[in-house]
Amino acid sequence: MDILRLNTAGSVDDGKSTLIGRLLFDTQSIPQDKLEAIAASSQRKGLDFVDLSLLTDGLIAEREQGITIDVAHVYFSTPTRKYIIADSPGHVEYTRNMVTGASTAQVSIILIDSRHGVVEQTYRHFFISTLLRIPKVLVCVNKMDLVNFSQDVFSNIVSDFYAFAEKIKFEGQIIDFIPVCSLHGDNIAKGSDRMPWYEGKTLLQELETTNLKENNDELPARMPVQYVVRPRTDEFHDYRGYAGKISSGIFKVGDTVTALPSEQTSVIKKIQKFESSLDEAHSKESVTLLLTDDIDISRGNMLVKKGQEPIAAKYIVAHVCWMAHEPLSIGKVYWLQHGNQLVKAKIDAIQHVIVPDTLEHQSATQLKLNDIAVLSLKLAHPIFADTFATNRSNGGFICVDPGTNNTVGVGFIEELYESVPVQEFAI
């Protein structure tokens, strides 16, 4: 049984909550009592239909204002797959929520209101989906009933979207378009006889047939060490296991591994998963590795396969999305957390801020909430990262404000250097 993680994004009133409600409803994922509760609520509000959006609009403030404030997680299953939806709100000021919701997504669903077509928000949603290197984007053109199920309207939206998307989509990124009507369920889980001109898959068919292989196993093997297991009992007197979740690649018994930063090498003696021993372990698995030699390894270190070592980077260039009200400024020092490694990082330069709607570059001395920019950062200690484009699970980091301890930014690594490059970056 595998898991598919989705992100949904749309502007206010595009009907995103209704679309999710419809997916749940048509896959029989809503228990009777919840359905009755929202039916009663809908009636109290004077609606003559069951407002499926009430399923996900959870917080008091949201119900009062009829909007979605924070990322909500919604679950449903089919016989083949478990789905986790991160439902991100569409407001401009909540860009950080979409980035949060999309950071683990394998599929991004972008909603467009057929009456309004592609709007500024749509560009932003696609830009973020691309920045986060989400391999598949499904564009749902919603409320087709309100444009008489017109194929022309749909085709125009497709070409408008493409005109923008082609400029930034990455190689291998899949974009598909589906005309839907969430309120009545057309092309969500069932097809639509009101749009015979559409011959593609329904949304659910698209999800069910999405290929999940992100080829993580083919990437260089990396395991950040989370915890050193030392039972100190008579039975396991000299036991020393390195516990962690493999971020990419495959580790096998007999593999020679390098510990970073010490660069000492050893051989994998045993791969343990609770009481069983494995011959090999794959990305995303939580395991405990035992080595033939006693070498110096502690939390925050990384085990990699010998010959596949990343560079010890003390200077990085990254896309950063700023998530705090308190602005980021040049020269300020933050905690940078990469995997489970924490290092001090100094903002060396803001190369430019990107306007997601137009892709225009602007110079800046500060980053405000929801800004996305290219920064260079100087690190107090080396990190062992890959670029985000080559290895999504080892190329991201967060920034933590040392004053408040809050998570204030997220970064996607573009370039890695062992030291400050000789040629300074010109703005």
Add this chain to the structure above:
Amino acid sequence: MSVLSKRKFPRQLEDEAIYIIREVAAQFDRPALLFSGGKDSITLVRLAQKAFYPARIPFPLLHIDTGHNFPETIEFRDQLAKELHLNMEVRYVQDSINQGKVKEETGKYASRNALQTVTLLDAIEELKLDACIGGARRDEEKARAKERIFSVRDEFGQWDAKRQRPELFDILNGKINVGENVRVFPISNWTELDVWNYIREEGIGIPSVYYAHEREIIERDGMIWPYSEYLHTTPDEIVQRRVVRFRTVGDMTCTAAVESYANNIDGIIEEILSAVISERGARIDDKRSEAAMEKRKQEGYF
């Protein structure tokens, strides 16, 4: 629907939960696992056992005993603690009542469910806990759907939905200020069915009240209430014997039973798949208002 009953547990969820539990042990000085005796916290114990094997679980368990628990739950708790050599700390709501910190509710709907928040916050302070691992899941309830995996609470244990830290990738930021603590939810992404499938595949033991058994009950508001000395009944409420089981296990005064003959895990899973009532629909405490859970969370509830 019954094709789903053959569904396997998605193993990725176990890897994710173990990763989270290991992060807690590594990032915090004094964590604890909040144990309720329910299936979700029993699942957490199993995950913690796996995370550190062959070492023992490197933190204590904390049970807030309301005094209104099912006796079967308490028996199960003590047996589990013995078997796994767990360090089980128990704090009692009765003590908080005796100290005058909380007042027993009165009337026919009286329950100690809300009172236990005070006992919990006191225990967190007394044991100087900086992280508490809980078994809440996002599919249970609308307010929980928005909670983070590392959920920062202030000195009063309060949850502020609008001030939540963004959580990105699988990176968990456990840095906190003095006086703050973190609630951690490793099985956030599991559904009720995932938990049951896991219990089935792993052969995990659970308290007997989850299986069909004969018990004294009363009917109230269209629900089946377990009869006990703690339940305040009115003269027209007649005690009957019925074969029932519990789908969720909280206090005897606020957990409704379902009529059932499911006496093994397969039977329970079949029943959940065909059930028309959601899990928390059997939690009388949630029915108090549409936003009952959100309000309790703001006050420091589990």
